[in-house]
Amino acid sequence: xxxxxxxxxxxxxxxxxxxxxxxxxxxxxxxxxxxxxxxxxxxxxxxxxxxxxxxxxxxxxxxxxxxxxxxxxxxxxxxxxxxxxxxxxxxxxxxxxxxxxxxxxxxxxxxxxxxxxxxxxxxxxxxxxxxxxxxxx
Amino acid sequence: xxxxxxxxxxxxxxxxxxxxxxxxxxxxxxxxxxxxxxxxxxxxxxxxxxxxxxxxxxxxxxxxxxxxxxxxxxxxxxxxxxxxxxxxxxxxxxxxxxxxxxxxxxxxxxxxxxxxxxxxxxxxxxxxxxxxxxxxxxxxxxxxxxxxxxxxxxxxxxxxxxxxxxxxxxxxxxxxxxxxxxxxxxxxxxxxxxxxxxxxxxxxxxxxxxxxxxxxxxxxxxxxxxxxxxxxxxxxxxxxxxxxxxxxxxxxxxxxxxxxxxxxxxxxxxxxxx
Numbered sequence: 415x416x417x418x419x420x421x422x423x424x425x426x427x428x429x430x431x432x433x434x435x436x437x438x439x440x441x442x443x444x445x446x447x448x449x450x451x452x453x454x455x456x457x458x459x460x461x462x463x464x465x466x467x468x469x470x471x472x473x474x475x476x477x478x479x480x481x482x483x484x485x486x487x488x489x490x491x492x493x494x495x496x497x498x499x500x501x502x503x504x505x506x507x508x509x510x511x512x513x514x515x516x517x518x519x520x521x522x523x524x525x526x527x528x529x530x531x532x533x534x535x536x537x538x539x540x541x542x543x544x545x546x547x548x549x550x551x
Numbered sequence: 552x553x554x555x556x557x558x559x560x561x562x563x564x565x566x567x568x569x570x571x572x573x574x575x576x577x578x579x580x581x582x583x584x585x586x587x588x589x590x591x592x593x594x595x596x597x598x599x600x601x602x603x604x605x606x607x608x609x610x611x612x613x614x615x616x617x618x619x620x621x622x623x624x625x626x627x628x629x630x631x632x633x634x635x636x637x638x639x640x641x642x643x644x645x646x647x648x649x650x651x652x653x654x655x656x657x658x659x660x661x662x663x664x665x666x667x668x669x670x671x672x673x674x675x676x677x678x679x680x681x682x683x684x685x686x687x688x689x690x691x692x693x694x695x696x697x698x699x700x701x702x703x704x705x706x707x708x709x710x711x712x713x714x715x716x717x718x719x720x721x722x723x724x725x726x727x728x729x730x731x732x733x734x735x736x737x738x739x740x741x742x743x744x745x746x747x748x749x750x751x752x753x754x755x756x757x758x759x760x761x762x763x764x765x766x767x768x769x770x771x772x773x774x775x776x777x778x779x780x781x782x783x784x785x786x787x788x789x790x791x792x793x794x795x796x797x798x799x800x801x802x803x804x805x806x807x808x809x810x811x812x813x814x815x816x817x818x819x820x821x822x823x824x825x
Contacts, residue, residue, distance in 0.1 A: 444655035444800045445737070447808040463815055467797035469657070474814050486814045490799065495670055495686060495790045526812045547603070550786040551757035 443469040443493075449518040449528045459487060461511040466494045466504035473507060473529055475515060489517050491529035492542045499547045506540060507532070579699040584678035591678075596720050596753050598674035598681075601789060602781040604667065625721075625750060626762045629776045637740060637770040644738050651808035652737055656801055657794035659688040661709030661733030662726060663747055663763055667779065673789050681715055681722065689792045694724050701727050707743055709733055722751040735765055735775060742769035757783040 459477035471491040476484040491497070494504065507513070513534055517527035531541040633641060654660055660668070668687035675682040679697030696715040705712045705728025715724040726747045735741050745767040754760050759781040764774040799811040 443657075443794070443798075444802075445651045445808065447651045448800075448810050465797055465815060468792050469794045469796070469798055470800075472797065472799070472815075488799075488812045488814060490810070493670075493792070495792060498790070499784075499787065520810065524810075524812055526810070547784070549782070551600075551783045 446518070446528070448520055448522075450521045451518050451528075453518075454516050454530060455519050455527070456514055456516055457487065458512070458514045459484070461507050461509055461513060462486065463509060464504070464507035468493050468495065471497060471529070473515065473532075475513075477525075485525055488526040489515055489529035490526070497542065502540065579695075579697075581679050581697050581699075588678035592676045595676060595717065596722075597756075598676065598722075598751070598753070598759070600783050600785055601671045601673045601787040602759055602783050603671040603787075604669070605780045605782055626764055626774075626776045626778070628778050629773060631736065631739065631775050632772040633739070634770060634772055637742075637767075640740050641738060644740065651800075651802045651806065652734070653732075653802065655808060657688070657798050658732075659690055659709060659794075662711055662729060663765060663777075664734060664736070665690055665692075665710070666749075666761065666763065667777075670792065671784065671787060671789065672781075681724075684789050686789045686792050688794055694722075696722075701725060707731070711747065720752055724749040724751070735767075735770070740770065741765070741767045744768055745770065748774075754780070759783070 457475070457477055459475035462474040462476050463472075465472040465474070470493055473489040473491060475487045475489065477487050479485045494502075497506075511534070513532040515532050516530045518530065519527045529542060531539060531543075533539045659665060665685055665687065666672075668685070670686040672686060673684040675684065679695065681694040681696055683692040683694070685692065690710070692710050692713060694713045694715040696717070699714060701714055702712050707728055707730040709730055709732070711726040711728045713724050713726040715722055717723070724747075726749070729741065729743065729745050729747075731741065731743055733741070735745070745765060748764040748766070750760075750762045752760055760778065761781065762776065762778045764776045765771065766774045800808070801811070802808050
């Protein structure tokens with residue numbers, strides 16, 4: 415199997431889902447019915463807004479289209495509660511940031527999906543699934 | 552005239568309230584706590600703080616439940632064993648294009664699912680009561696440990712009515728009176744006769760075990776026993792979780808899942824019109 419970063423991201427997401435199931439955990443808020451989890455996709459654009467909200471964070475991305483304009487894409491992420499304990503803050507993404515997003519697309523082909531991770535042009539990466547939070551007891 | 556109207560509007564609601572409270576079975580009156588009651592809490596196992604259910608993996612906490620030196624499970628986990636009637640109900644639920652459940656519309660899961668969320672919970676001890684503050688959906692469970700009996704004819708609710716007592720270092724909680732809007736597991740229905748037994752105990756100073764046995768004479772052939780491990784996080788606090796803040800997921804009345812991709816106002820006004 416080709417060890418590309420794409421595959422690594424996919425494995426991470428699948429592993430996280432598996433861990434949830436193994437621990438008898440319910441999906442936090444909803445199932446994955448609307449998403450196509452058979453393959454991850456990649457898209458590059460400019461952050462328009464990062465919504466640090468419950469029950470999900472949302473990354474709104476302006477993506478250049480073939481008409482010379484941009485399309486608005488929306489990506490649903492884990493909640494601020496979950497991410498805030500795993501290295502994310504509400505400032506992890508700022509308007510104007512150019513990022514490449516790895517995601518599960520929507521089955522109906524709409525412009526959006528489930529956010530898995532992003533990468534900046536300088537190589538910096540941040541994943542939604544960073545495993546267990548730090549021990550602090 | 553004005554005074555009569557005022558009196559009438561006051562009397563009618565007050566009379567209604569008296570009738571309602573008289574008709575419900577909330578007759579148990581907890582005595583005011585004494586200094587000895589507060590001191591007794593200090594002798595209980597320390598459940599204070601914020602705990603998170605472990606998401607599997609090879610952490611020491613996950614192994615400790617099978618380590619006899621730390622503690623063995625008092626109830627062995629079992630497979631879900633539905634009666635023929637409820638297995639058929641489940642099949643029907645799955646067959647009706649059910650793609651997601653009502654939590655996508657921000658309806659909280661209720662018991663037992665609310666105890667299996669990937670969000671932490673906080674335990675509070677006060678005389679005669681254990682309170683569990685659940686971050687997911689900003690929920691609260693009240694466990695009455697003051698000797699009151701379980702209600703004989705409870706109103707069905709998402710969390711039921713819970714009473715608890717201590718058996719050694721284990722908090723044993725029994726709950727009854729569940730709304731059939733809740734599920735044993737996603738898409739697994741239960742009857743209004745479902746009862747839940749939970750055993751909470753510390754396996755080591757920062758590891759909690761919660762064993763849960765669901766019984767239901769109509770839906771289950773045998774108790775459905777599950778076990779979870781939680782780790783304590785002393786630096787954490789419970790955050791708010793207002794599900795309606797920005798919920799873009801939904802299921803329609805047929806159970807079909809969808810997602811709302813309308814950009815937020817700010818992004819919409821900034822995005823060039825096509």
